[in-house]
Amino acid sequence: MKRSILNNHQAFGIILSILLSSFYILVFYHSVVFHPNRYLFTNEGDGLKTYYNMQWHGSHDEQIMEFKGMSYPYGECLIFEDSLPIYSIAIQQLASVFPQLNKNIIGILNLLLLISMVAGAVFMFLVLYHFSVPFYLAVLSGCAIVFLSSQTLLLSPVGHLGLAMVCFFPMGWYLLIKYNQDKNTYRWSILIAINVLFWTFIHVYLGLILLIFTTAVHFSQFIFNKKERVLYQRKWFLLGIQVVLPILIILSLFHIFDTHPDRIDMPFLDTYRASFQSVFLPVKSLFAPFYDLFFDFNPGSGLRWNNIGNYVGIVSNLAVVGFLSLSCYYLVVKKSQRIKRFFLLGFHNYFFGGIVLLLFAMAVPLRFLPEKMLTYIPLIKQFSALGRFAWGFYYVIAVFAIIFFVQISYKQSFGRILVFILIGFIFVESYSIHQNISKRVSVHPNVFCPELLPDQQQNLMLPDTATFQAILPLPYYFKFNLPFGSARSDKAIYGSMVSSIYSGLPIMSTYLSRPSITESLSIFKMVMPPPYKKAIPEIVKNDKNIAIIVHSSDTALLNGNEKLVIQHAKLWNASNEFLIYNLPISYFTDTLQPDTSLLTKVKKSGNEILRSSDSSNFYYYNGFDTLQSPQIYRGPGAFYGLKEQNNRLFQIPTTNMDTSDTYCLSFWYYNHLWDQTFTTALLIEKDSIQKILFNSYYSPIQTDLIDGWWYFSTHTFKITSTKSLLSFYISGSRKFENWFVVDELLIYPIHKTVIEKNYQNNSSGVLTNSR
Secondary structure, eight states, rough: OOOOOSHHHHHHHHHHHHHHHHHHHHHHHHHHHHHHTSSOOOOSSSHHHHHHHHHHHHHHHOOSEEOOOSSSSTOOEEEGGSSSSSHHHHHHHHHHHHHHGGHHHHHHHHHHHHHHHHHHHHHHHHHHTTTTHHHHHHHHHHHHHHOOOGGGGGGGTTOTTGOOOHHHHHHHHHHHHHHOOSHHHHHHHHHHHHHHHHHHTHHHHHHHHHHHHHHHHHHHHHHOHHHHHHHHHHHHHHHIIIIIIIHHHHHHHHHOOOOOOOOOOOOOOTTOOOOOHHHHHHHSSSTTHHHHHOOOTTSSSSSSSGGTTTOOOOOHHHHHHHHHHHHHHHIIIIIIOOGGGGGTTTHHHHHHHHHHHHHHHHTTGGGGSOHHHHOHHHHHTTOOGGGGHHHHHHHHHHHHHHHHHHHHHHHHHHHHHHHHHHHHHHHHHHHHHHHHHHHOOOOOOOTEEEEEOOOOGGGGOOTTTTEEEEEEEEOOBBSSSSSOOOBBBHHHHHHHHHHHHHHHBSSSSSESOOOOOOHHHHHHHHSSSTOOEEEEHHHHHOOOOEEEEEEEGGGGGOOOOHHHHHTTTTEEEEOOEEEEEEEOOEEEEEEOOOTTTTTTEEEEEEEEEEEEEESSSOOOEOOOOTOSSSSOOSSSOOEEETSHHHHHHHHETTTTTTTTTOOOOOOEEOOOOOTTOSEEEEEEEEETTTEEEEEEEEEETSSSSETTTEEEEEEOOOOOOOEEEEEEEEEEEOOOOSEEEEEEEEEEEOOOOEEEOOOTSSSSEEEEEOO
16 A cells, blocks of 8 residues: 555644634735735835836746847846746746736735745644644644744845745655655655755855755765765765756756856955854844843844844754853763653754855855955855855754754643743744734735826836837936946836836846846946947837836936936926926937037156146146056056055145045046956045045046046045145955956046047047046
8 A cells, every 4th residue: 555645643733824824814914815916025126126126027028938028129038037037937828828827916026925924834834743842832842943043034125035935944854755755766766956046046045055954964974974874875866956957957957048248256355254143133023122131122233134144043042052051061970861852753964054155154164264265166156146055954843943942841740831931932932023024015005006006106108119129217227236326216217117117118127146247247338428328229229118107206316327328318298297398319329428629738758648628727637657557448458466465556745636626536447247347446545644534435437428448437535735745546455356457547627627648540539527
């Protein structure tokens, strides 16, 4: 007779877990449960982007693996655009058969996020029950553990919706348990591989967490269990199915479907690593006063990851303290190994896997290795938010905590009450998390649903494909892993995405996780002034115009390039919030040059001539023409320096400067792709006794003007004394290339409008803000 995968107790436990977790969800998210298509968990940032990407792909994309909603006219490979690719594909294909589904894409995603909590509770029950946790305790603690998971903090306001699928780790863990428990190891190995692939294409971090955990468990079994070593001649093949095969499939799919060039090859970053605070102290908890007794409790301090964290809960913290105390007692005082009772049924292997995930999340030992050694692990380097890997440790230590308290107290009458109280603590801690999220979701209507779009934003529905070919949001945004541009306005992101869904027009900006640098740079250059503006042929050949969308409160945020674009456009529609302009396509082919006819000579040195519209007494120029450099912007030379050195580019007296004037320091900075990033510029003024009068640190690649791979850097400042020395330095860290190049450096009062340099061959180049 074929053995059933689940016995009656397990089946009943699953039903109870579903009922209990569903009740918990109804308490906090009843509005979403009964009206899933009416709300967004968040209407900004990554959350809005994920909703937009899924809605666009289901409603407008024709290709399965290509996303055309942003980065117009290039689009993006669906795998890289960070919107749960498997769900996006499934919804797109179903919508082609059932068109009505397009109106409910947001609601489906919201329900899937809530269902993941229910599924997580079910699998946590199965894991706990496997480790001999009493039946009703397994049901209760399984639900409590899932709802306390810090992954739920990603629902709102952060909006990392793919990462908020809390069931991924309990599911992966249970499959590993079944693999080690069942004789049919091939079946479970194949299911483990499929599960890894599935979660990788929900979010790649989830898949890699499962891969590391699976590998670590196998390693523990091989190293610490002598009997297992004999069996591993056969198990190596099974390990290949579970770990190697998914990796090969993932890399193959990336290679086949990704046609976009020049994605960033990330350096090793540990800014978002886990720490003691992010793991063992809460972001927000009703037990915060208790932690205040022992720690300087400040969730916002320290590493950036501390604001999300991987908080294990007060029960797990008590279990860790209790276990360490008992270990010292048994091992040191009693010379006993009774602590092994906490690691029955192979739990020590899974505990080892959790510890490996915790160490990796803390960047141990990676952050202590030489930079050169890290270049040999290019795949691992791409995962910069290392703190996320501690989510796996959270589940392991939470299960350990339940096992620990059951083992030491459950057989005694008061002990059972204690364990139930401790599980109640887990529920109590999760309360504040879900209370805050539920409050936020109730005020975020689904703006992709026409009847829920506010009246003052109804004009966002008006742009059409008959008049326009794309939407250009202003301020434009180039967000995530691009060395240029930024996202200066959430309203611009919001307006362009909402209008794009209703109109079917793609967006000429990027908000993608790992976009092509060259493609994004081409879009960026479309809105620069002549002579730097470079038209994209696919856009120019299309006779339709561009719809500009700008929020009325954002006009003050527009830079010079964006203001120039507005000047060439006509107001097409306006509301109290959003202005829509019609930009003629001819603007992108306009090649007007700056007028230099009124410039006068301000300096002559040999054959070098500078001309300006102002004959002010002071300016400073250095073309570095006598220096050798592998890259040169103009003239015969440029300043070449190494990042790891403190490179001084000039030191000048302030004698001829004016304390009432505002000056601009400008220069061209070479940056190929990302190679010359991770540098900092320092402008410093010191008096005669080397006392610092002022200093200013800034990034030399923050710009709105790029020529080829050269970034035009500007920085305004005032001096404090005419009897001091002004110095300028550039230095950085050894990320990507270890060198940088600067050319055509100039200091001038900002009231000078044009400065031009003539060269020996009678050619000329504009050095400053002539646009």
